[in-house]
Amino acid sequence: MKTVCCSILGFGAIGQGVAQALLMKKEYLKSIGLEVKVVAVVDSKGATVNPQGVDLADCLSRKKKNGTVALENITGVEMIRSVNHELVIETTPTDIKTGGPGLQNMFAAFETGKDVITSNKGPLTLKYRELLETAKAAGSKFRFEATVGGSMPIINLANEVLAGNRIISIKGILNGTCNYILTRMLEERASYTDILAESLELGIAETDPTYDVEGIDTACKLVILANAIFGLDVTYKDVEVTGITKITPEALEMAYERGHVIKLIGEVSREKIQVAPRLVPIKHPLAVGGTLNVASVYTELAGEITVTGKGAGPIETASAILSDLISIYGKN
Secondary structure, three states: EEEEEEEEEEEOHHHHHHHHHHHHHOOOOOOOOEEEEEEEEEOOEEEEEEOOOOHHHHHHHHHHOOOOOOOOOOOHHHHHHHOOOEEEEEEEOOOOOHHHHHHHHHHHHHOOEEEEEHHHHHHHHHHHHHHHHHHHHHOEEEEOOHHHHOOOOOOOHHHHHHOOOEEOOOOEEEOHHHHHHHHHHHHOOOOOHHHHHHHHHOOOOOOOHHHHHHOOHHHHHHHHHHHHOOOOOOOOHOOOHHHHHHHHHHHHHHHHHHEEEEEEEEEEEEEOOOEEEEEEOOOOOOOOOOOOEEEEEEEOEEEEEEEEEEEEOHHHHHHHHOOOOOHHOOOO
């Protein structure tokens, strides 16, 4: 049995989803020879640290009751440098302007020889190449399937499952909030403003939905795909971005009458990185509805391969983190 000692940095929805997934899959992990011991959980107010392993169920309960897991006043970077463990699971909120605490957490992890699995897009959008080189120099593993498409595998699909195929381009819907809004606008013949209000009420849209509806979230995901799959060295500034805020019910209805739906499509290749509303034939694989995400990977040998799944959600995103964890440690 291999024991993996890890920390969870960021204990919002996704961090809690990781804790739940580890509890749910404890016996399965043991069946493949892995024991995952969480020695620290850190949120914005402090941390719970126990070298023998923290009680994840207790952490979840305290977070729900008190709004924090903090028993010690210690930051993520301080914990990384002072607590002995081998894996940092980084799930702090995305900040594409500065990288936020996540960027410093990742550099601190690599500087101390630790592996990193993350769902945080911000640091990879800003400093992908630098993070990769720092990890390589330290001999650290760096996995980030959860940054693009939630539970839907794209990065590992392209780089591992389709190894040997030259990836020509990737097109898809990578933001469930936008997809929900456009789907409901067509169904209800309602305005963007009305359906945005509905999605806010249902918790599908963030309180500040700008990142989603302006196409910024999708653009960040394309940057990660461009760097991780196509070997480019780009940032958010290299993406052409148009959001969905100006789409009208009339435009959606006219498109539908002509056999099309309007979707916010992200496209990435070696020549182009673009986010924009596009006409998609109703029966095309990319014409999924609701909050679903979808990606079509165009390959040299295997043709077009399309995957569809939930692009967000705590447990769904945690499933990608769990997959990365097993990929690193389950084969040893």
